[in-house]
Amino acid sequence: xxxxxxxxxxxxxxxxxxxxxxxxxxxxxxxxxxxxxxxxxxxxxxxxxxxxxxxxxxxxxxxxxxxxxxxxxxxxxxxxxxxxxxxxxxxxxxxxxxxxxxxxxxxxxxxxxxxxxxxxxxxxxxxxxxxxxxxxxxxxxxxxxxxxxxxxxxxxxxxxxxxxxxxxxxxxxxxxxxxxxxxxxxxxxxxxxxxxxxxxxxxxxxxxxxxxxxxxxxxxxxxxxxxxxxxxxxxxxxxxxxxxxxxxxxxxxxxx
Amino acid sequence: xxxxxxxxxxxxxxxxxxxxxxxxxxxxxxxxxxxxxxxxxxxxxxxxxxxxxxxxxxxxxxxxxxxxxxxxxxxxxxxxxxxxxxxxxxxxxxxxxxxxxxxxxxxxxxxxxxxxxxxxxxxxxxxxxxxxxxxxxxxxxxxxxxxxxxxxxxxxxxxxxxxxxxxxxxxxxxxxxxxxxxxxxxxxxxxxxxxxxxxxxxxxxxxxxxxxxxxxxxxxxxxxxxxxxxxxxxxxxxxxxxxxxxxxxxxxxxxxx
Numbered sequence: 001x002x003x004x005x006x007x008x009x010x011x012x013x014x015x016x017x018x019x020x021x022x023x024x025x026x027x028x029x030x031x032x033x034x035x036x037x038x039x040x041x042x043x044x045x046x047x048x049x050x051x052x053x054x055x056x057x058x059x060x061x062x063x064x065x066x067x068x069x070x071x072x073x074x075x076x077x078x079x080x081x082x083x084x085x086x087x088x089x090x091x092x093x094x095x096x097x098x099x100x101x102x103x104x105x106x107x108x109x110x111x112x113x114x115x116x117x118x119x120x121x122x123x124x125x126x127x128x129x130x131x132x133x134x135x136x137x138x139x140x141x142x143x144x145x146x147x148x149x150x151x152x153x154x155x156x157x158x159x160x161x162x163x164x165x166x167x168x169x170x171x172x173x174x175x176x177x178x179x180x181x182x183x184x185x186x187x188x189x190x191x192x193x194x195x196x197x198x199x200x201x202x203x204x205x206x207x208x209x210x211x212x213x214x215x216x217x218x219x220x221x222x223x224x225x226x227x228x229x230x231x232x233x234x235x236x237x238x239x240x241x242x243x244x245x246x247x248x249x250x251x252x253x254x255x256x
Numbered sequence: 257x258x259x260x261x262x263x264x265x266x267x268x269x270x271x272x273x274x275x276x277x278x279x280x281x282x283x284x285x286x287x288x289x290x291x292x293x294x295x296x297x298x299x300x301x302x303x304x305x306x307x308x309x310x311x312x313x314x315x316x317x318x319x320x321x322x323x324x325x326x327x328x329x330x331x332x333x334x335x336x337x338x339x340x341x342x343x344x345x346x347x348x349x350x351x352x353x354x355x356x357x358x359x360x361x362x363x364x365x366x367x368x369x370x371x372x373x374x375x376x377x378x379x380x381x382x383x384x385x386x387x388x389x390x391x392x393x394x395x396x397x398x399x400x401x402x403x404x405x406x407x408x409x410x411x412x413x414x415x416x417x418x419x420x421x422x423x424x425x426x427x428x429x430x431x432x433x434x435x436x437x438x439x440x441x442x443x444x445x446x447x448x449x450x451x452x453x454x455x456x457x458x459x460x461x462x463x464x465x466x467x468x469x470x471x472x473x474x475x476x477x478x479x480x481x482x483x484x485x486x487x488x489x490x491x492x493x494x495x496x497x498x499x500x501x502x503x504x505x506x507x508x509x510x511x512x513x
Contacts, residue, residue: 169397192395194450195396221484223487228477
């Protein structure tokens with residue numbers, strides 16, 4: 001079972017990249033990916049209600065192919081957001097939470113204060129996710145994940161891109177160091193970087209059970225990303241865990 | 257046949273790399289593992305320390321593996337007194353088929369008003385030698401990169417030169433394709449192209465004859481760059497162009513004045 005734990009549907013906004021559900025499934029058929037764990041770009045960039053509703057429709061249309069993240073553009077929507085999260089996890093069968101710290105990049109030297117995972121406004125939703133064991137995919141720096149894991153030791157956080165984001169200056173070594181410190185922190189191998197040894201180093205440091213594969217489609221090519229795991233010099237069992245078994249286990253442990 | 261336009265030899269100063277640490281034979285082993293027939297190599301020493309000593313390592317490596325390796329030379333305009341053109345000649349005489357420039361690491365402006373740099377470009381033109389300007393060393397956001405506007409202005413100043421703009425990715429993608437559409441002397445190197453449909457859209461924009469396959473191995477996993485070309489939805493003939501034919505054609509005239 002291969003599950004891509006990091007897929008964006010819609011217009012991702014960077015470099016004009018976009019993809020539809022249908023196109024993503026067609027691609028997955030070719031790459032050998034069984035399930036796509038998706039966030040809708042509308043949710044993360046504009047309106048979580050509209051984006052998640054579109055994702056829910058796709059989950060009904062493709063029940064065996066698409067898993068859904070509740071994806072939020074800002075934790076500052078109070079009760080409306082918390083009610084939405086609860087409804088989508090328990091009534092609509094979503095499987096995770098996607099949150100971004102946006103966006104200090106190599107092109108911008110400032111961050112948007114209303115999009116930070118360390119924002120105290122995010123604490124209530126992390127408390128809920130901790131209690132229900134909902135995995136959280138966080139596009140955030142190693143430092144932000146360190147702080148959040150310390151504050152929420154029962155929260156299951158997947159550090160997107162192994163922390164090697166533009167905001168974190170591509171520093172996946174630091175991501176591994178922080179993951180070594182927190183047993184509730186997972187590393188998502190999705191990354192523009194294909195630095196030889198990064199997958200092997202992650203497995204060596206924290207073991208294969210806390211490493212999760214994703215593609216970041218359509219920003220990145222799913223072929224390119226899956227090959228990073230397939231060609232890595234690690235054993236076959238580790239590859240199976242990373243390519244699907246780990247995320248499947250996390251999803252199956254959500255409290256119903 | 258597969259020819260890689262960017263293979264690194266030498267040491268990697270910033271973290272352990274099993275293949276670079278083990279030396280040249282291990283590099284060849286990695287090429288063989290992924291069925292890369294030839295690699296146009298560069299020494300990291302010539303980027304981070306001194307161009308001439310790094311280039312010397314390249315020439316020696318090519319002497320050892322002439323069937324597998326092709327020499328490229330890094331030139332720092334400020335390392336050769338008033339006459340960098342003379343060093344260009346020496347490198348080409350030693351077998352360099354490509355000149356590479358690293359303005360960020362050698363701390364000089366990429367400007368047509370930079371006289372020593374202009375001397376290098378003019379000498380390269382004289383020898384039919386392509387000039388590679390990598391935007392970044394590898395696809396890791398920690399490394400500095402050349403701003404695309406600067407690159408475009410510079411390359412437009414030398415219509416007779418052949419430029420390879422290597423290591424482009426989504427921040428530069430549309431801008432560079434527009435430049436390449438306008439200027440036939442621009443080639444693009446794929447070693448950092450991570451975008452979904454990046455190869456396909458590049459071919460749609462400028463055709464397949466000015467795209468050059470690269471891996472950045474062993475700093476990057478070569479398999480990732482290979483599969484993006486092999487699985488892209490383009491004609492088989494276009495894949496052959498990108499994977500080997502273009503670079504063969506491009507480098508063959510270097511030194512034949």
